[in-house]
Amino acid sequence: GPVRWFKKKMNKTFAVGTDRNHEDLLPWWYYNIKKYSPKPHITIADLGMSPRMREWSQEHSDTFLEYDINEGRAWFYKPQVMLDAPYEYVCWVDSDCEVMKPIDDVFNYPTDTQIALSLDIIRMGLNEVPQTTSTPVWATGVNCSKGKSDILKYWAFRCHHSDNRGDQEELLQMVREAPSLNSQIVQLPLIYQWLRISLANGYDNPNKKIVHWTGPTGKNHIRTNLMP
Helix, strand or coil: CCCCCCCCCEEEEEEEEECCCCHHHHHHHHHHHHHHCCCCEEEEEECCCCHHHHHHHHHHCCEEEECCCCCCCHHHHHHHHHHHCCEEEEEEECCCEEECCCCHHHHHCCCCCCEEEEECCCCCCCCCCCCCCCCCCEEEEEEEEECCCHHHHHHHHHHHCCCCCCHHHHHHHHHHHCHHHHHHEEECCHHHCEEHHHHHCCCCCCCCCEEECCHHHHHHHHHHHHCC
């Protein structure tokens, strides 16, 4: 298509990216988001899709980004996609996240210098958010940024050179090495990313906006029970 020039960044987008391993979740992800939050643009990043899904993504996205990626590196591109999306506000939502309510108010959380993430209470060995925590573990399945903050740029740089398991582990290593980086993260309420294992542990919240069906078990649940 034509090259579009932006004098000014557009306002708000929900972003997602995938390779061919999880691309079948994209239409399901897309219809859930559009059902509840139709206004923000959709940004889809091709992180190694099949030609058929690339075509679908180009038709269904407002902004389409393509990357040349080594096999198995897809999720390390999350912060880079957030940087590259030509919007002031970018909210990344993993493709295995089920949007169940309007989530437009997620854009109220990040600031010019702080990205917004919820805590991974499962990795912290908890069932609810602690009052105070010296060593937070951030869950990166849903994350929201305003502008192109220093922490987002640093995280993207680190992910490009990471040999960790994924982008979340890289962020965890960053804040463990430099705990002051936690001040560049705003805590999202858990209802923006209710974790599958919390549900499995018997902890639910009727106000939850997004359920993150993590891991092979979660993706299997989506494919078996949730996809049309």
